[in-house]
Amino acid sequence: MARAATTxxxxxxxxxxxxxxxxxxxxxxxxRDVTELVLRLGLxxxxxxxxxxxxxxxxxxxxxxxxxxxLYRLNPEELKPVHDWIQxxxxxxxxxxxxxxxxxxxxxxxxxxxxxxxxxxxxxSKEQSHG
Amino acid sequence: MARAATTxxxxxxxxxxxxxxxxxxxxxxxxRDVTELVLRLGLxxxxxxxxxxxxxxxxxxxxxxxxxxxLYRLNPEELKPVHDWIQxxxxxxxxxxxxxxxxxxxxxxxxxxxxxxxxxxxxxSKEQSHG
DNA sequence: TTGATATATTCTCGTATAGGAATATACTTA
DNA sequence: TAAGTATATTCCTATACGAGAATATATCAA
Numbered sequence: 001m002a003r004a005a006t007t008x009x010x011x012x013x014x015x016x017x018x019x020x021x022x023x024x025x026x027x028x029x030x031x032r033d034v035t036e037l038v039l040r041l042g043l044x045x046x047x048x049x050x051x052x053x054x055x056x057x058x059x060x061x062x063x064x065x066x067x068x069x070x071l072y073r074l075n076p077e078e079l080k081p082v083h084d085w086i087q088x089x090x091x092x093x094x095x096x097x098x099x100x101x102x103x104x105x106x107x108x109x110x111x112x113x114x115x116x117x118x119x120x121x122x123x124x125s126k127e128q129s130h131g
Numbered sequence: 132m133a134r135a136a137t138t139x140x141x142x143x144x145x146x147x148x149x150x151x152x153x154x155x156x157x158x159x160x161x162x163r164d165v166t167e168l169v170l171r172l173g174l175x176x177x178x179x180x181x182x183x184x185x186x187x188x189x190x191x192x193x194x195x196x197x198x199x200x201x202l203y204r205l206n207p208e209e210l211k212p213v214h215d216w217i218q219x220x221x222x223x224x225x226x227x228x229x230x231x232x233x234x235x236x237x238x239x240x241x242x243x244x245x246x247x248x249x250x251x252x253x254x255x256s257k258e259q260s261h262g
Numbered sequence: 263t264t265g266a267t268a269t270a271t272t273c274t275c276g277t278a279t280a281g282g283a284a285t286a287t288a289c290t291t292a
Numbered sequence: 293t294a295a296g297t298a299t300a301t302t303c304c305t306a307t308a309c310g311a312g313a314a315t316a317t318a319t320c321a322a
Contacts, residue, residue: 002307003134003279004147015146016135016310020216027220034269047311049270068268068319076223083221085151086214089158092207093214133277134309147280165299178281180300199289199298 007057010078014060018043019051026061026074033069138188141209145191149174150182157192157205164200 006012014020021041026032038048052072055061059078063070137143145151152172157163169179183203186192190209194201 001280005308012146015143070269076220079217079220080224082213083217086210086217089207089210090214093211132310136278201299
Protein backbone atom coordinates (compact mmCIF):
# COMPACT_ATOMS: atom_id res chain seq x y z
CA MET A 1 0.00 0.00 0.00
CA ALA A 2 1.28 3.44 -0.85
CA ARG A 3 1.10 6.49 1.31
CA ALA A 4 -2.37 7.99 1.64
CA ALA A 5 -3.34 10.74 -0.78
CA THR A 6 -2.73 14.29 0.37
CA THR A 7 -6.39 14.85 -0.38
CA UNK A 8 -7.52 12.02 1.86
CA UNK A 9 -7.86 14.20 4.94
CA UNK A 10 -6.78 17.48 6.44
CA UNK A 11 -3.85 15.90 8.32
CA UNK A 12 -2.27 14.83 5.05
CA UNK A 13 -3.10 18.12 3.38
CA UNK A 14 -1.31 20.22 5.98
CA UNK A 15 1.72 17.94 6.17
CA UNK A 16 3.20 19.94 3.31
CA UNK A 17 4.87 23.18 4.56
CA UNK A 18 3.94 25.28 1.53
CA UNK A 19 0.31 24.45 2.09
CA UNK A 20 0.60 25.54 5.70
CA UNK A 21 2.07 28.80 4.43
CA UNK A 22 -0.91 29.28 2.18
CA UNK A 23 -3.24 28.61 5.08
CA UNK A 24 -1.30 31.11 7.20
CA UNK A 25 -1.59 33.80 4.54
CA UNK A 26 -5.31 33.26 4.13
CA UNK A 27 -5.75 33.30 7.89
CA UNK A 28 -4.81 36.98 7.92
CA UNK A 29 -8.36 37.58 6.90
CA UNK A 30 -8.54 38.94 3.38
CA UNK A 31 -9.35 36.92 0.32
CA ARG A 32 -6.41 36.57 -2.03
CA ASP A 33 -6.09 35.71 -5.66
CA VAL A 34 -3.59 33.24 -6.99
CA THR A 35 -1.13 35.86 -8.24
CA GLU A 36 -0.89 37.39 -4.78
CA LEU A 37 -0.11 34.00 -3.30
CA VAL A 38 2.45 33.31 -6.01
CA LEU A 39 4.24 36.56 -5.22
CA ARG A 40 4.20 36.03 -1.47
CA LEU A 41 5.27 32.41 -1.57
CA GLY A 42 7.92 32.68 -4.27
CA LEU A 43 6.66 29.55 -5.98
CA UNK A 44 5.63 29.05 -9.57
CA UNK A 45 2.02 29.64 -10.51
CA UNK A 46 1.31 26.00 -11.40
CA UNK A 47 2.80 24.85 -8.11
CA UNK A 48 0.59 27.23 -6.15
CA UNK A 49 -2.48 26.24 -8.15
CA UNK A 50 -1.80 22.60 -7.44
CA UNK A 51 -1.40 23.20 -3.71
CA UNK A 52 -4.61 25.20 -3.74
CA UNK A 53 -6.27 22.28 -5.46
CA UNK A 54 -5.31 19.98 -2.60
CA UNK A 55 -6.56 22.43 0.02
CA UNK A 56 -9.76 22.86 -1.95
CA UNK A 57 -10.41 19.14 -2.12
CA UNK A 58 -10.15 18.71 1.63
CA UNK A 59 -12.27 21.84 2.09
CA UNK A 60 -9.69 23.94 3.91
CA UNK A 61 -10.05 26.74 1.37
CA UNK A 62 -12.94 27.92 -0.77
CA UNK A 63 -12.89 29.89 -4.03
CA UNK A 64 -15.10 32.16 -5.98
CA UNK A 65 -14.61 33.76 -9.34
CA UNK A 66 -14.07 37.47 -9.75
CA UNK A 67 -13.56 38.20 -13.41
CA UNK A 68 -10.54 36.32 -14.56
CA UNK A 69 -9.26 35.94 -11.05
CA UNK A 70 -10.11 33.34 -8.41
CA LEU A 71 -10.39 34.63 -4.89
CA TYR A 72 -9.43 32.15 -2.22
CA ARG A 73 -10.48 32.32 1.39
CA LEU A 74 -9.82 30.12 4.39
CA ASN A 75 -12.50 27.72 5.58
CA PRO A 76 -11.22 27.25 9.12
CA GLU A 77 -13.86 24.73 10.19
CA GLU A 78 -12.05 22.06 8.25
CA LEU A 79 -8.98 22.56 10.41
CA LYS A 80 -10.90 21.70 13.53
CA PRO A 81 -10.18 17.95 13.47
CA VAL A 82 -6.50 18.78 13.84
CA HIS A 83 -7.26 21.13 16.70
CA ASP A 84 -9.48 18.57 18.40
CA TRP A 85 -6.88 15.85 18.13
CA ILE A 86 -3.92 17.86 19.35
CA GLN A 87 -6.02 19.37 22.12
CA UNK A 88 -5.95 15.99 23.85
CA UNK A 89 -2.27 16.52 24.55
CA UNK A 90 -2.48 20.05 25.85
CA UNK A 91 -2.50 18.81 29.43
CA UNK A 92 1.04 17.59 28.89
CA UNK A 93 2.54 20.99 28.36
CA UNK A 94 0.21 22.81 30.73
CA UNK A 95 1.09 20.21 33.36
CA UNK A 96 4.69 20.78 32.54
CA UNK A 97 4.28 24.52 32.95
CA UNK A 98 2.53 23.87 36.23
CA UNK A 99 5.35 21.69 37.51
CA UNK A 100 7.96 24.23 36.43
CA UNK A 101 6.01 26.81 38.40
CA UNK A 102 5.78 24.48 41.37
CA UNK A 103 9.49 23.81 41.26
CA UNK A 104 10.18 27.54 41.21
CA UNK A 105 7.91 28.05 44.19
CA UNK A 106 9.61 25.24 46.09
CA UNK A 107 12.92 26.88 45.39
CA UNK A 108 11.70 30.23 46.66
CA UNK A 109 10.38 28.63 49.85
CA UNK A 110 13.59 26.75 50.36
CA UNK A 111 15.61 29.91 49.95
CA UNK A 112 13.35 31.70 52.40
CA UNK A 113 13.85 28.88 54.90
CA UNK A 114 17.61 29.14 54.46
CA UNK A 115 17.41 32.89 54.92
CA UNK A 116 15.63 32.24 58.22
CA UNK A 117 18.54 30.09 59.25
CA UNK A 118 16.95 26.65 58.86
CA UNK A 119 19.80 24.41 57.80
CA UNK A 120 17.87 21.17 57.31
CA UNK A 121 14.94 21.70 54.93
CA UNK A 122 12.79 18.54 54.82
CA UNK A 123 13.68 16.26 51.99
CA UNK A 124 12.71 17.95 48.73
CA SER A 125 15.19 16.15 46.61
CA LYS A 126 12.65 14.10 44.68
CA GLU A 127 11.12 15.01 41.32
CA GLN A 128 14.05 17.15 40.35
CA SER A 129 15.04 15.47 37.13
CA HIS A 130 16.02 18.44 35.05
CA GLY A 131 16.34 17.61 31.36
CA MET B 132 10.70 16.50 -6.00
CA ALA B 133 8.87 13.74 -4.21
CA ARG B 134 6.73 14.12 -1.16
CA ALA B 135 8.65 14.93 2.00
CA ALA B 136 9.74 12.02 4.14
CA THR B 137 7.40 11.03 6.94
CA THR B 138 10.40 11.47 9.19
CA UNK B 139 11.05 15.03 8.04
CA UNK B 140 8.86 16.60 10.71
CA UNK B 141 6.06 15.87 13.12
CA UNK B 142 3.37 17.09 10.70
CA UNK B 143 4.33 14.40 8.22
CA UNK B 144 4.70 11.79 10.93
CA UNK B 145 1.17 12.25 12.26
CA UNK B 146 -0.42 12.41 8.82
CA UNK B 147 -0.72 8.63 8.96
CA UNK B 148 -3.81 7.53 10.97
CA UNK B 149 -2.19 4.44 12.47
CA UNK B 150 0.58 6.56 13.88
CA UNK B 151 -1.99 8.85 15.45
CA UNK B 152 -3.57 5.76 17.00
CA UNK B 153 -0.23 4.78 18.46
CA UNK B 154 0.20 8.26 19.87
CA UNK B 155 -3.31 8.10 21.34
CA UNK B 156 -2.58 4.80 23.03
CA UNK B 157 0.66 6.05 24.51
CA UNK B 158 -1.06 9.21 25.68
CA UNK B 159 -3.09 7.15 28.12
CA UNK B 160 -0.03 7.30 30.28
CA UNK B 161 1.55 3.91 30.68
CA UNK B 162 4.54 2.69 28.76
CA ARG B 163 3.71 -0.11 26.35
CA ASP B 164 5.74 -2.74 24.64
CA VAL B 165 5.42 -3.53 20.96
CA THR B 166 3.33 -6.65 21.48
CA GLU B 167 0.72 -4.69 23.40
CA LEU B 168 0.49 -2.16 20.58
CA VAL B 169 0.26 -4.93 18.01
CA LEU B 170 -2.67 -6.49 19.87
CA ARG B 171 -4.50 -3.21 20.36
CA LEU B 172 -4.01 -1.96 16.81
CA GLY B 173 -4.65 -5.20 14.98
CA LEU B 174 -1.67 -4.66 12.70
CA UNK B 175 1.24 -6.95 12.02
CA UNK B 176 4.30 -6.70 14.22
CA UNK B 177 6.60 -5.43 11.44
CA UNK B 178 4.07 -2.76 10.49
CA UNK B 179 3.87 -1.52 14.06
CA UNK B 180 7.64 -1.56 14.45
CA UNK B 181 7.99 0.49 11.30
CA UNK B 182 5.46 3.08 12.44
CA UNK B 183 7.23 3.26 15.78
CA UNK B 184 10.45 3.83 13.90
CA UNK B 185 8.98 6.88 12.20
CA UNK B 186 7.65 8.28 15.46
CA UNK B 187 11.01 7.63 17.09
CA UNK B 188 12.89 9.48 14.39
CA UNK B 189 10.82 12.61 14.80
CA UNK B 190 11.09 12.26 18.57
CA UNK B 191 7.39 11.83 19.30
CA UNK B 192 8.06 8.60 21.16
CA UNK B 193 11.02 7.34 23.16
CA UNK B 194 12.06 3.78 23.94
CA UNK B 195 14.02 1.93 26.53
CA UNK B 196 14.93 -1.67 26.75
CA UNK B 197 13.48 -3.97 29.38
CA UNK B 198 14.83 -7.43 28.86
CA UNK B 199 13.86 -8.54 25.43
CA UNK B 200 11.04 -6.01 25.25
CA UNK B 201 11.14 -2.38 24.22
CA LEU B 202 8.97 -0.05 26.24
CA TYR B 203 7.65 2.92 24.35
CA ARG B 204 6.42 6.13 25.90
CA LEU B 205 5.08 9.36 24.48
CA ASN B 206 7.30 12.40 24.27
CA PRO B 207 4.56 15.01 24.03
CA GLU B 208 6.87 18.01 23.67
CA GLU B 209 7.50 17.05 20.08
CA LEU B 210 3.81 17.47 19.33
CA LYS B 211 3.87 21.07 20.43
CA PRO B 212 4.67 22.55 16.99
CA VAL B 213 1.38 21.14 15.76
CA HIS B 214 -0.42 22.61 18.74
CA ASP B 215 1.25 25.97 18.29
CA TRP B 216 0.38 26.12 14.62
CA ILE B 217 -3.24 25.10 14.92
CA GLN B 218 -3.69 27.36 17.93
CA UNK B 219 -3.48 30.34 15.59
CA UNK B 220 -6.84 29.36 14.17
CA UNK B 221 -8.66 28.82 17.42
CA UNK B 222 -10.14 32.31 17.26
CA UNK B 223 -12.08 31.20 14.22
CA UNK B 224 -14.18 28.66 16.02
CA UNK B 225 -14.41 30.57 19.25
CA UNK B 226 -15.53 33.60 17.22
CA UNK B 227 -18.00 31.35 15.49
CA UNK B 228 -19.38 30.18 18.80
CA UNK B 229 -19.65 33.81 19.83
CA UNK B 230 -21.60 34.73 16.72
CA UNK B 231 -23.91 31.75 17.10
CA UNK B 232 -24.60 32.96 20.61
CA UNK B 233 -25.21 36.47 19.33
CA UNK B 234 -27.58 35.22 16.68
CA UNK B 235 -29.49 33.28 19.31
CA UNK B 236 -29.75 36.39 21.46
CA UNK B 237 -31.00 38.44 18.54
CA UNK B 238 -33.63 35.83 17.93
CA UNK B 239 -34.73 35.91 21.53
CA UNK B 240 -35.00 39.71 21.44
CA UNK B 241 -36.92 39.58 18.20
CA UNK B 242 -39.36 37.09 19.63
CA UNK B 243 -39.79 39.25 22.69
CA UNK B 244 -40.49 42.24 20.46
CA UNK B 245 -43.08 40.25 18.53
CA UNK B 246 -44.66 39.14 21.78
CA UNK B 247 -45.02 42.81 22.68
CA UNK B 248 -46.94 43.31 19.41
CA UNK B 249 -44.24 44.93 17.25
CA UNK B 250 -45.01 43.75 13.71
CA UNK B 251 -42.11 45.38 11.87
CA UNK B 252 -38.76 44.34 13.38
CA UNK B 253 -35.97 46.43 11.91
CA UNK B 254 -34.16 44.76 9.06
CA UNK B 255 -32.30 41.79 10.44
CA SER B 256 -32.26 39.84 7.23
CA LYS B 257 -28.51 40.12 6.68
CA GLU B 258 -25.89 37.63 7.84
CA GLN B 259 -28.36 34.81 7.94
CA SER B 260 -26.83 32.51 5.37
CA HIS B 261 -27.51 29.16 6.91
CA GLY B 262 -25.49 26.30 5.38
C1' DT C 263 -10.82 39.67 -33.60
C1' DT C 264 -6.27 39.81 -31.61
C1' DG C 265 -3.26 40.01 -27.93
C1' DA C 266 -2.52 39.94 -23.04
C1' DT C 267 -3.45 38.29 -18.46
C1' DA C 268 -4.98 34.83 -14.84
C1' DT C 269 -5.49 30.27 -13.58
C1' DA C 270 -5.84 25.23 -14.10
C1' DT C 271 -4.35 20.89 -16.09
C1' DT C 272 -1.37 17.46 -18.15
C1' DC C 273 3.01 15.14 -18.66
C1' DT C 274 7.26 13.49 -16.97
C1' DC C 275 10.60 12.03 -13.56
C1' DG C 276 12.82 11.04 -9.27
C1' DT C 277 11.59 9.65 -4.83
C1' DA C 278 9.30 7.94 -0.74
C1' DT C 279 6.18 5.63 0.97
C1' DA C 280 2.85 1.32 3.54
C1' DG C 281 2.26 -3.20 4.04
C1' DG C 282 3.29 -8.28 3.40
C1' DA C 283 6.82 -11.79 3.49
C1' DA C 284 10.99 -13.28 4.90
C1' DT C 285 14.83 -12.76 7.66
C1' DA C 286 18.00 -10.88 11.16
C1' DT C 287 19.04 -9.65 15.89
C1' DA C 288 18.75 -9.82 20.79
C1' DC C 289 17.35 -11.79 24.87
C1' DT C 290 15.42 -15.68 27.88
C1' DT C 291 14.93 -20.19 29.46
C1' DA C 292 15.77 -25.06 29.65
C1' DT D 293 23.94 -24.98 23.50
C1' DA D 294 19.42 -25.09 21.61
C1' DA D 295 14.76 -23.63 21.36
C1' DG D 296 11.56 -19.94 22.03
C1' DT D 297 10.10 -15.11 22.33
C1' DA D 298 10.27 -10.05 21.17
C1' DT D 299 11.49 -6.72 18.04
C1' DA D 300 13.80 -4.64 14.03
C1' DT D 301 15.25 -4.73 9.29
C1' DT D 302 15.34 -5.91 4.43
C1' DC D 303 13.21 -6.85 0.08
C1' DC D 304 9.37 -6.27 -2.80
C1' DT D 305 5.56 -3.80 -5.29
C1' DA D 306 1.87 -0.61 -6.23
C1' DT D 307 1.01 4.03 -5.61
C1' DA D 308 1.24 8.93 -5.02
C1' DC D 309 3.44 12.51 -4.68
C1' DG D 310 5.99 17.75 -5.84
C1' DA D 311 8.05 20.54 -9.02
C1' DG D 312 9.19 22.06 -13.72
C1' DA D 313 7.70 22.48 -18.51
C1' DA D 314 4.29 22.84 -21.67
C1' DT D 315 -0.32 23.53 -22.68
C1' DA D 316 -5.30 24.47 -22.11
C1' DT D 317 -9.02 27.49 -20.64
C1' DA D 318 -11.23 31.69 -19.38
C1' DT D 319 -11.51 36.55 -19.20
C1' DC D 320 -10.15 41.28 -20.20
C1' DA D 321 -8.60 45.19 -23.17
C1' DA D 322 -8.05 47.47 -27.46
